[in-house]
Amino acid sequence: MRASIEEYEAVEKAAMKFVKSVAEGNSSYAKELFIDEAVLFGYLDGKLEHGSIQQFYHNVDTVGAGQDFKARIDVVDVEETLAVVRVLEEKWGGRIDFTDYLLLMKMDGEWKCVAKAYNQNSNTVRK
Secondary structure (H helix, E strand, O other): OOOOHHHHHHHHHHHHHHHHHHHHOOOHHHHHHEEEEEEEEEEEOOEEEEEEOHHHHHHHHHOOOOOOOEEEEEEEEEOOOEEEEEEEEEEEOOOEEEEEEEEEEEEOOEEEEEEEEEEEOHHHOOO
8 A cells, every 4th residue: 555645745854854964964863863773885985884874974974065965855665664765965075976775664653764875976986
């Protein structure tokens, strides 16, 4: 059964915490979204990052988004307790474009992120 539009909107609102953290260079909003056990996987400038979501918090808090930063949230799918969100980011830190996939679970009535995987667009990789 397809989720209601209201549920899609709730997932989008949750994902906005991710975008707000990145845009403001402040991980506090993302910490409301991700569970403590959340994992991260992706390549940043050709180096594999994987493990604790703490690495994402560190990146957000140490690299400003930049004034040209833009983001778009696409809610790809919502099931009863599971959602997939794609976030497109342009000009993070003034130079990097990312495609992020967030896996969210509905826990105690609230959408929480359990995993983040991302791709850095190859034309923005610093060698």
